Amino acid sequence: MKKLILYFSFLAVFGLSAQELNPVFEDTIFDGNRLNISSFNYYASNFTTNEFLDKFIFGGEITTGIKDRVSGHLGRNNSIGGEAEQKFEHFNGDLFPFKKDKYGLIISLSDNHLVSGNVSSDLFSALFYGNANSLNDTLDFGFSHILYQHYLKLGVGVYDKSTLSSLTVSYASGSRGFEGRLNNTWMNSTLDSISFMFQGAGYRTDSSKGYWGFQGSGIALDLNYNFQFDSRKGYNQLLNLKISNVGLMAWNGNTYHYAVDSLNSYSGFNVNDFINRGDAEAKVYNFNDTLGINSRQGKRLSALPIEFSIQKVPLKHSLQKLQYLAGFKTILTADYFPYFYGGLYYMPSPNFSASTRVSYGGFGGIQWGLNLNLWLKNKVYFSLGSFDLIGLASKKYGFGRSINFSANFNL
Amino acid sequence: MNRLKLISLLAFPILLFSCKKEPTSWDTDWSAPIAYGHLTINDMIPANYAETNGSGYLSLVIHESVFEFSLDTLIKLPDTTITVKTAIGIPSIEVTPSFSLPDNYDQAYELGEIELKRVIIESGLAEATIQSPWQGKTKITFTFPKVTNPTGLFERVYYLDAGTITSPTAVNDLIDMAFHDMDLTGIDGNLYNTLGVNVLIESNEEESSFLVTNTDSIAFSFKFQDLIPRYAKGYFGQYTFSDTTGVALVPLKHIVAGSIDLDSIDLTLTVKNGFNIIAQAKVSKLTGINTRTSNLVDLDFSEKGTTLNINPASGGLYDYVPSEYPLSLNNTNSNLLDFLENLSDSIIIGYQLKINPFGNTTAGSDEFFPDSKMELFLDGEFPLEFGANDLTITDTLTIDKFEAGTIAPRDALLFLDYQNGFPIAGDLKIYLLNGDNEVLDSVFASAPIQAGKYQMDTYATIPHTGSVQFSITPTAFDHLENTEKLILFVKFNSDDNAEVKISPETFFDFKLRTNLQIRISL
Numbered sequence: 001m002k003k004l005i006l007y008f009s010f011l012a013v014f015g016l017s018a019q020e021l022n023p024v025f026e027d028t029i030f031d032g033n034r035l036n037i038s039s040f041n042y043y044a045s046n047f048t049t050n051e052f053l054d055k056f057i058f059g060g061e062i063t064t065g066i067k068d069r070v071s072g073h074l075g076r077n078n079s080i081g082g083e084a085e086q087k088f089e090h091f092n093g094d095l096f097p098f099k100k101d102k103y104g105l106i107i108s109l110s111d112n113h114l115v116s117g118n119v120s121s122d123l124f125s126a127l128f129y130g131n132a133n134s135l136n137d138t139l140d141f142g143f144s145h146i147l148y149q150h151y152l153k154l155g156v157g158v159y160d161k162s163t164l165s166s167l168t169v170s171y172a173s174g175s176r177g178f179e180g181r182l183n184n185t186w187m188n189s190t191l192d193s194i195s196f197m198f199q200g201a202g203y204r205t206d207s208s209k210g211y212w213g214f215q216g217s218g219i220a221l222d223l224n225y226n227f228q229f230d231s232r233k234g235y236n237q238l239l240n241l242k243i244s245n246v247g248l249m250a251w252n253g254n255t256y257h258y259a260v261d262s263l264n265s266y267s268g269f270n271v272n273d274f275i276n277r278g279d280a281e282a283k284v285y286n287f288n289d290t291l292g293i294n295s296r297q298g299k300r301l302s303a304l305p306i307e308f309s310i311q312k313v314p315l316k317h318s319l320q321k322l323q324y325l326a327g328f329k330t331i332l333t334a335d336y337f338p339y340f341y342g343g344l345y346y347m348p349s350p351n352f353s354a355s356t357r358v359s360y361g362g363f364g365g366i367q368w369g370l371n372l373n374l375w376l377k378n379k380v381y382f383s384l385g386s387f388d389l390i391g392l393a394s395k396k397y398g399f400g401r402s403i404n405f406s407a408n409f410n411l
Numbered sequence: 412m413n414r415l416k417l418i419s420l421l422a423f424p425i426l427l428f429s430c431k432k433e434p435t436s437w438d439t440d441w442s443a444p445i446a447y448g449h450l451t452i453n454d455m456i457p458a459n460y461a462e463t464n465g466s467g468y469l470s471l472v473i474h475e476s477v478f479e480f481s482l483d484t485l486i487k488l489p490d491t492t493i494t495v496k497t498a499i500g501i502p503s504i505e506v507t508p509s510f511s512l513p514d515n516y517d518q519a520y521e522l523g524e525i526e527l528k529r530v531i532i533e534s535g536l537a538e539a540t541i542q543s544p545w546q547g548k549t550k551i552t553f554t555f556p557k558v559t560n561p562t563g564l565f566e567r568v569y570y571l572d573a574g575t576i577t578s579p580t581a582v583n584d585l586i587d588m589a590f591h592d593m594d595l596t597g598i599d600g601n602l603y604n605t606l607g608v609n610v611l612i613e614s615n616e617e618e619s620s621f622l623v624t625n626t627d628s629i630a631f632s633f634k635f636q637d638l639i640p641r642y643a644k645g646y647f648g649q650y651t652f653s654d655t656t657g658v659a660l661v662p663l664k665h666i667v668a669g670s671i672d673l674d675s676i677d678l679t680l681t682v683k684n685g686f687n688i689i690a691q692a693k694v695s696k697l698t699g700i701n702t703r704t705s706n707l708v709d710l711d712f713s714e715k716g717t718t719l720n721i722n723p724a725s726g727g728l729y730d731y732v733p734s735e736y737p738l739s740l741n742n743t744n745s746n747l748l749d750f751l752e753n754l755s756d757s758i759i760i761g762y763q764l765k766i767n768p769f770g771n772t773t774a775g776s777d778e779f780f781p782d783s784k785m786e787l788f789l790d791g792e793f794p795l796e797f798g799a800n801d802l803t804i805t806d807t808l809t810i811d812k813f814e815a816g817t818i819a820p821r822d823a824l825l826f827l828d829y830q831n832g833f834p835i836a837g838d839l840k841i842y843l844l845n846g847d848n849e850v851l852d853s854v855f856a857s858a859p860i861q862a863g864k865y866q867m868d869t870y871a872t873i874p875h876t877g878s879v880q881f882s883i884t885p886t887a888f889d890h891l892e893n894t895e896k897l898i899l900f901v902k903f904n905s906d907d908n909a910e911v912k913i914s915p916e917t918f919f920d921f922k923l924r925t926n927l928q929i930r931i932s933l
Binding site: 061 | 433434435436437438439440441442443444445446447448449450454922923924926929
């Protein structure tokens with residue numbers, strides 16, 4: 001239980017904030033007031049086992065065995081990433097935007113994190129094994145990437161009471177961010193020298209600021225569209241389309257920008273430069289200068305992580321006890337692969353349902369998920385689930401973790 | 412309820428980090444070059460200390476002053492104050508605007524046996540103080556007729572307001588005396604240690620007159636402080652200096668074992684006299700002490716214990732040339748080789764020096780020139796021809812305590828790949844000591860650095876190519892955190908323990924690389 005709390009804590013902080021893929025669509029007509037609280041958290045990787053990440057995050061020795069098991073999964077694309085979103089939404093059916101009573105008003109507040117990374121096999125090898133076993137080889141670090149964004153979103157929007165389709169405009173307050181990307185970067189080691197080609201760029205916000213930071217401002221547009229139709233057998237179906245985070249973030253002038261394009265060869269210190277010289281002649285070796293990293297401070301405009309998803313969502317009030325579900329999602333970062341899933345939804349009673357799903361893509365590989373839904377007197381709705389039960393259960397075979405929770409209160 | 416949930420969510424991250432009981436760590440193995448170099452004899456000693464001798468191999472040469480002293484402390488002018496009160500010689504007088512009262516004085520310095528005629532000041536100050544009770548404005552001019560400075564004659568003029576006997580008016584002036592050329596023969600030019608000064612007292616009133624009585628004395632003083640001469644002429648007195656003193660040869664104290672065989676050495680000890688003064692010198696004792704072996708060797712040479720007459724320097728103030736009295740020492744006219752092979756780390760020197768041993772025979776013409784000194788100068792040529800037999804040198808280095816941080820070495824193998832062109836082998840050991848000088852650990856080379864093969868006929872050496880390893884264990888790295896000193900032992904042996912000569916082309920090439928296990932802790 002304690003571990004579960006820790007995992008949840010981690011997910012709440014480091015998981016990446018993306019839009020939750022809806023477990024179930026409840027109402028076709030809604031004109032009251034509702035408060036939604038949701039927590040959507042996951043991280044995933046296609047190469048790092050949970051035992052590795054647990055040690056990395058919570059402390060402990062990463063043994064050679066653990067490193068070897070990770071190395072066995074390294075390939076051309078080694079992704080790691082996640083999202084965490086903690087969100088409050090209030091649907092108000094008593095206010096009529098555009099003076100039309102078919103619309104209601106949404107006010108939302110969310111705390112969002114996104115981490116997206118891609119590590120070349122050779123970079124992992126150099127960082128965790130060193131170069132001793134790679135003499136006379138060229139280690140290619142190119143196209144490794146890391147991105148982190150943390151921001152708050154305060155949104156106001158309009159929703160359609162009959163479909164719950166909505167359009168929200170949000171002010172995004174940037175808390176913290178950094179990004180680094182290596183281009184043509186490699187290292188070649190011999191007994192006598194180490195050659196290092198270092199080409200890349202990146203930025204980071206001021207790391208001395210607190211959790212909320214307030215180091216940038218931006219704007220985001222979120223579209224949520226529900227399309228209902230009947231199947232050939234006459235059953236009502238719903239297709240949900242989401243386009244989220246269409247917007248920009250302007251990080252403030254304290255943001256550090258880095259760029260490097262240098263080729264260095266290190267053969268050790270030449271003692272002739274240091275011996276038999278006066279103090280004024282003594283050479284001072286500056287490693288940072290040698291690497292040739294250029295830095296400056298200034299504002300930076302960066303895109304928010306745009307997310308797109310389309311999914312067939314089960315309906316609570318369907319005449320079918322057993323429904324299928326399917327979907328597709330993508331995040332526009334270089335490290336996220338198209339995410340597909342499919343599964344079944346079963347509702348044995350009017351107040352309880354469960355769904356299971358198999359997914360592939362995103363930051364990880366194949367995952368198996370389970371979700372439970374509970375309604376209390378049509379006033380309160382709870383949902384608890386995970387998109388990666390194997391990850392929750394196993395350190396050795398899991399490649400990430402996921403946990404989602406949401407609660408709706410009809411006021 | 413909702414607020415409680417939000418607070419709970421925010422509390423989770425805090426719980427998360429507080430639950431990290433140990434750092435994340437992993438081990439990595441790195442292979443990296445550390446250093447390289449091509450060392451010749453000129454990289455080990457300054458180039459002007461080594462030269463190729465007539466036989467085509469290297470000699471260490473020394474041209475250094477080993478002992479010196481100056482006379483400026485003897486003829487330093489003591490702090491002196493010229494204090495004079497002057498008054499009219501009649502009961503009273505009416506001082507009109509045209510009134511003037513001239514006077515002059517010869518002020519003598521008390522310098523004991525020293526009789527100075529001329530001094531040029533290197534540095535020092537004069538503080539002038541004038542007090543006047545005259546009841547009208549007064550002008551006082553001090554002229555030093557035989558003192559000049561870079562701007563001309565040394566003269567000071569002071570203007571005083573009206574005063575009274577109970578409340579005299581006063582003026583203070585601080586004068587930099589550097590580069591003042593002072594003739595100390597007095598106003599008439601037939602004295603010594605005497606400074607002449609002319610004083611002119613005048614009314615500074617434009618129209619009015621005032622009355623002065625013979626009780627209205629004007630007092631003035633010149634206080635000379637910290638005067639240091641850069642040139643002096645006169646008779647400096649008769650002195651005898653003698654002492655027996657010890658000199659520690661600190662570099663040789665690092666030799667803790669072994670011996671060295673030398674072939675031939677030429678030394679010239681020169682007594683240089685930079686003063687225009689007659690002197691006599693005598694070296695009475697020159698004993699080398701090896702405190703490690705408690706062995707003493709007296710250096711014997713023909714001039715030892717005899718009085719040497721040292722001629723005065725020639726030339727003048729700006730072109731003086733020191734006189735020289737050379738003493739040539741070699742292995743044929745002295746036991747210099749025994750003296751040096753004793754590897755003495757201390758030397759006892761007994762000497763005697765007499766200044767003006769026959770009194771004032773130059774009629775006061777002794778001269779002290781700027782920067783002139785009496786010195787014992789060593790010109791030595793040490794041909795690098797020697798045999799080393801387990802010659803062991805040690806040195807202690809104080810180091811900052813090592814603290815393992817994010818990156819901590821755990822285990823290391825250092826490889827020294829070398830090409831040794833010196834006909835000398837070396838073996839290195841390093842000991843780690845704590846603050847109480849207790850040995851914590853040690854690092855040894857896997858084998859000595861082998862000597863190159865010496866070619867007796869050409870003095871050339873066929874380089875030896877080899878590699879030695881140093882293993883630094885995790886325990887040694889742990890001990891580094893408590894290490895405050897390193898002791899290095901290097902043992903040298905010449906090729907076949909024979910005498911070898913060092914060629915100018917001799918070199919030592921090396922590359923130092925490591926296989927290092929690093930523990931990274933975050």
